[in-house]
Amino acid sequence: MTETFLALLWRLSEADEPILLWGRQAACHFGPAFDRLLSSGVLEECLPAAEWHPCVDCSCGAYSRIIQLREGASWALCPHDIYRDTQLGDDDLRSFQVHPDGLVGLIADALARRKDLSLHLPGVWLIESSDDPAAIVIIPSRRTLAQSGLEGALREARRGDLLLLSPSLSAPERIRFTRAGIRTASLAAATSMSGAGKMTVTLPQKPVEEKVHPTLILYRGARRVTWGERQIVLSDQPTRLLAALIERAKTPSPHLTTRDVEDVIYGSLAPATARPGRDIIRELRDALTKGGLDQSQVKALIRREGNRGWRLDCQDVTRVEP
Numbered sequence: 227m228t229e230t231f232l233a234l235l236w237r238l239s240e241a242d243e244p245i246l247l248w249g250r251q252a253a254c255h256f257g258p259a260f261d262r263l264l265s266s267g268v269l270e271e272c273l274p275a276a277e278w279h280p281c282v283d284c285s286c287g288a289y290s291r292i293i294q295l296r297e298g299a300s301w302a303l304c305p306h307d308i309y310r311d312t313q314l315g316d317d318d319l320r321s322f323q324v325h326p327d328g329l330v331g332l333i334a335d336a337l338a339r340r341k342d343l344s345l346h347l348p349g350v351w352l353i354e355s356s357d358d359p360a361a362i363v364i365i366p367s368r369r370t371l372a373q374s375g376l377e378g379a380l381r382e383a384r385r386g387d388l389l390l391l392s393p394s395l396s397a398p399e400r401i402r403f404t405r406a407g408i409r410t411a412s413l414a415a416a417t418s419m420s421g422a423g424k425m426t427v428t429l430p431q432k433p434v435e436e437k438v439h440p441t442l443i444l445y446r447g448a449r450r451v452t453w454g455e456r457q458i459v460l461s462d463q464p465t466r467l468l469a470a471l472i473e474r475a476k477t478p479s480p481h482l483t484t485r486d487v488e489d490v491i492y493g494s495l496a497p498a499t500a501r502p503g504r505d506i507i508r509e510l511r512d513a514l515t516k517g518g519l520d521q522s523q524v525k526a527l528i529r530r531e532g533n534r535g536w537r538l539d540c541q542d543v544t545r546v547e548p
């Protein structure tokens with residue numbers, strides 16, 4: 227089976243504009259879908275060809291051949307040898323310019339998000355809106371895709387979930403975008419077109435986020451805590467508090483009351499200027515938030531449970547290092 231018409235158009239769109247579809251390539255795809263793309267401006271018919279490429283093995287040295295109508299048929303003439311003249315079919319003289327922005331528009335239409343579509347950079351289209359968390363970036367051209375720093379520019383434009391639709395990527399290319407937290411899918415795989423020229427888009431599902439906590443490790447001596455890939459430096463009291471929470475979390479009574487917190491920090495020698503335990507809890511939570519954790523994440527991690535006090539909700543993957 228040869229490639230579908232839409233796959234052919236995406237493949238041609240990988241090159242830089244102007245993108246030409248030759249009549250000979252197009253002929254087997256003529257029909258309602260073709261007509262619809264033509265009337266909607268995705269395809270634009272060019273003037274009939276007036277020249278033809280030179281004969282392959284000819285010594286005439288010509289860069290192109292004149293096309294002449296002879297007895298109702300078109301012929302590409304060889305200036306050197308009449309027997310090398312080539313008869314051309316009607317479709318051979320036709321050619322069509324492909325407009326990738328038109329194809330991109332059809333994707334937005336299929337997703338009912340035309341109003342969210344904008345040209346973000348040359349050759350880079352973005353479908354996004356504040357009320358839809360799923361943003362899509364569409365890049366048909368390989369050269370645009372290869373621009374250095376592109377993934378960073380995309381990340382700046384859109385911080386949340388971002389799906390890139392592009393030509394199929396090599397493994398290193400895929401890694402490049404995955405590292406920037408950008409999901410990828412190929413245009414040819416995500417789109418299809420009915421015989422009547424209606425585009426359908428099937429986007430890959432966003433993977434369900436795993437609820438497993440990253441490992442929380444407290445390096446007590448260095449007053450440093452790591453949470454997955456994040457590193458957060460703590461001051462002295464929050465360090466001691468977190469160490470106590472971690473140790474308590476492994477016991478049958480994992481909670482620390484306000485009084486317990488004060489005992490951990492001051493022992494029996496609370497100075498007159500001692501801060502209430504509640505403040506030290508807040509300082510620890512604030513430090514974790516400043517270190518890059520979500521506020522909700524921090525509240526879930528250092529959880530207040532009524533009168534029983536605070537406990538660390540992360541016990542099975544948590545430890546204290548000296």
Ligand SMILES: [Zn+2]
Nearest residue numbers: 281284286304
């Ligand atoms: Zn020739």
